[in-house]
Amino acid sequence: MPSALANVGRLRRPLALRPWTVLLPVIVTCAALAVGLGLIAATGASIPRTVSAFWIGAFGSSYAIGASLNRAVPFALVGLGFILAAKANLTNVGGEGQIAVGGILATATALHGADDLPRGLAVAAPLLAGTLAGALWGGIAGLLKVRRGTNEVISTLLLSFIAVNLVYWSVGSVNLLRKPQTSASTQPESLEIPDLTKLPMLSSDPSSQLHIGLVIAAIAAIVVAVVLTKSAFGVRLRAIGLNPLAARRAGVSQNLQLLALALAGGLGGMAGAIMIQGDQYVLKIGFSSNYGFDGVVVGLLARGSAVGVIAGALFFGFLRSGGMSMEMMARVPSAVVWICQGLIVIAIAGSSAWLDMRRISAGRRP
């Protein structure tokens, strides 16, 4: 029996590209940033110093730019996964958990045997493992959805919490992934992954840490965009999302929803693997540090467009870098960034709903 909860927060169709559709989020974002600046001023910090700290952290050097772009990669991948599932009217908010399990499996693969492989495979194997782990994690929610009509918002969210704790568990025991305790102060984290399994750098500039994750994300974006707009698979996803009954009657399998969530999870898992293999090199508690949730926000705001995901991911990537630098250099709490993000999400949701309502009342037949 299909559950009515299956339609929680049914995402609207992406609007035709009207000027307001693009203009409104931009205006709203600027307003939110202005509020953020106002809060910063209220704390007594100096605005020029803060802005400069932000700028340096986000754009100030090739290192900064590289780091920002690296940060954008998981946002993009999770966001792409989100819009892919959203095409089938499925809301995958479990990006954080999918990153987590991706990181676990990638670390495990890298530490146990991957360095015996030739260079290309040594990098690819943990990536693949992480992707599959994420796909499995998303697939659980997909299975529950298809078999039981379980609301995927709740299930992916719960799976997220479970997965974050799985990270905690896997680095808590030396029998799992924890590095050997040499002293009382040894942190619960894994060993560093072998150099062979680390992602290669994109530029030969030693100060830039930009890795091939960017390329992977770009390819993923293109593939997802094509699938969503031009493929038969995309048409079927859309059908099953709009009207599962009619779609089934036309021969579209309900299992497509399972596949959609698994694919979305896979992209999240890939993001987790990239985070380990590209930036962090070590699995530790909380390594996902809300990248997954932010990626979900990117996906939500993109309203089905891959271009929107890329734009949002870049924005959030630079925002995070700048925010971290703000905190370190100008002593401004990163909570301000959260406030801005929350305001942006709410304001965009509210204003686009208001726009929709105006369109509806302008000419709608019951």
Place this chain on the structure above:
Amino acid sequence: MSASVVRATSEPNFDQEGSRAILTLSGVTKHFGPVAALTDVSLTIERGEVHCLLGENGAGKSTLCNVIFGVHQPQAGAMRLNGEPFRPADPAESLACGVAMVHQHFSVIGTMTVVENLMLGQVHGRLPRRAFAGRIAAISRAYDLAVDPDRRVDDLSVGERQRVEIVKCLIRDPVLLVLDEPTAVLPPTEIEALLAVCRKVAASGCGVVLVTHKLAEIAKIADRVTVLRQGRVVDSAPMAAADMGRFVHAMVQRDISSLGQGLAASVGVDNRAGASVETRPRLRPCPGGKDALLVDAVSFVDPQGVQHLDAITIEIRRGEIVGLAGVEGNGQSELGAVLAGLETPSAGRVFIGDREVTGAKPKVITAAGAGVVPEDRHASGCILEMSVAENLFLGDLRRFSRAGLVRRGPMAAAAADLMRHHDVRAAGPLAPMSSLSGGNQQKAVLARELSIDPLVFLLAAQPTRGLDIGAVEAVYARILSARAAGAGVLLISSELDELIAVADRILVIFRGRIIGEQPAHPSARETIGRLMAGEALKESA
């Protein structure tokens, strides 16, 4: 009474014999965006009269009711209730002024009990269940409407639910009662009772507006008739002074004698007497008796444990149209779902042609040559937000795909061809399905199902529901042509007259079983009606 006909005028024309008028409309106009639903509608409802609002599907009757009831607000025109200006902004205001409506799609809430439904919006604070049950009983007695206060509405039959709906209105002591297509859901045996209730209500001084597209039943009860066509009042006269032919002509602009039996049935007219009987080529079922459909002792129990189909057996030969009569809710929907492959039977077997398709997926069933036109096209027939082309070819995307990518151009061209062939009118093959009228949507669904080749079996469930006469004609034509091409057709309908006109023989379903078979002949109407209500047949012929 004079036989004057009220013509639509542009100036307000408040009835000066106002002492008897309860509701007066003048020049009411309502449009939704570019679509004009009502144009310059003026009419008067008088105290104590049963006023019938006649019009075919799409004429604007429901919109008019919704305007009176406050669901919609007109762009122009005025209404007066008992002489006072009447402009309800929402149903609550209408109710407060004494206007009550029995809706076509009932507005009672299934999961709550009868008494809870009746208390909704009527009480504040603690729920006075006992007191209310008493009031319900009083009304039941006064108007002969038997209802059980403590039963859940979901558990009631359709007729019982309608009675609850009516009591819900009467308990507010209205001055005007509007009933929107109340006979559409009732078996023939209960229609009399409903009309009697209307009489009683009118006799108590309330004004009664009865909205319908079925003429024959109304002939027994109407005092005055107003005819709507395409949103305008085209005729209005006392029943005593007019005849059927005039109203039919006003409603559909055709002579009653020109209507084939099927179309006559759709307007609820029995034109046996004096009308030319439409001769249609009655094909005998294929010699050799090949089956199109065999449903062999199929049972279906839903996940909640409710049994909807009870070892039902149906055999349909190629080249015949079998009608399935029955009051809604006796298993027709579930049978349709099983035949479409959307549900798996808990017992029994299903064959399409020679192939067994028990529990098979919809794709397999389509491949076996079965086409399905579902009863609710919006629920499982088509996807409103997708384009016509996508709807036509969703099951066959592979035909237009190369390397997984859809070639939109060829798909649109093929869709346009199909649409031309089946007279589906739309802005183009890429127009969203939601922009098509109900009739064109149904034609599109038919186009899709009829292009199954070879078509062995066609299931048409309530195919003409909600369609205007032009679309009804087109649907019948296609069903007949499917039969002519050698398919077996199962026509499920709650409109008995439609079945008698179109089918070759009629089965009656009741509580998930076939309880009788009758020839599709007008003389069998009464027997079929009784079977529909569940009465067992006496053994006499």
Place this chain on the structure above:
Amino acid sequence: MTGEQIGLFVASSLRLAMPLLLAATGELVSEKAGVLNLSLEGMMLGGAFAAAIVSLATGTPVIGLLAGIAASLLIALVQAVLSVTLRANQLVVGIGFNILVLGITTFLFRELRGAGSSDLIPGLPVWHIPVLSSVPILGPALFQHSSLFYVGIVLVLGTWALIAHTSFGLAIRAVGEDPVAADKAGIDVGRTRYLGVLYAGGMAGVAGAFLSIADLDTFTEGMTKGAGYLALASVIFGNWVGWRTALACLLFGAATALQFLLPNLGFAVPAPLLLMLPYVLALLAVGGLVGNIRTPSALSFPFFRGQ
């Protein structure tokens, strides 16, 4: 297992279950009316923060409690405007609020108290029910809770009575099941849903206040730690029925309390597995692996008249 351990376990389970129960019961009202509040987490956190800060500032925890309720009502109000009037996507709004409230409370907390500060805050008094609390083992476990605990029980029972026996409850149920029919019966669907959301907000405020000034007497950043989502899961698990939701909350509370019991009993279960347990249970519950569920039909669908 000693009597003392049993008593402690029962007490912990109840104590941990209460904020879930309060939030879930309030959310029950809102969901029965058809509005899903994913921002429950944010409302609880906002309530916890406001209660803590005001209690500290005024020295009077009861005023803190009222402030907590006021804060979450404010969030609920904006949520209602967005979800009911503007018909915005209910879960985008919910997620947005959770982020926003986390940001605001963290920001304000640091500004007002300095990072890492966790001084004790004046908390609500603990009530010892006379006679009953002297019963061995279970006495202290059941009858020596914070005053807000007992007030909470009254609130929960009162909510059940509200839903089942008042016209407001009837309207709530109607609106969540079939808003079109309710509209035709003259019910103001928008207003009813607003009230449902506000009710959930108020209860979430009490739940949050429970955390900061009744249970722990302190505030830490993000202290709700997903309790809001557990509350949402328990409403589903409870099949939108009051007492079943309460049982679900109790179950989750007990699962969380196991974190403290099992190590005491000598079971060396890794901490993260115990932390995971409530969520795993919740997942099993919403996965319908325990019984069939029946959702209010109109849940999360915005209402447009004339459809």
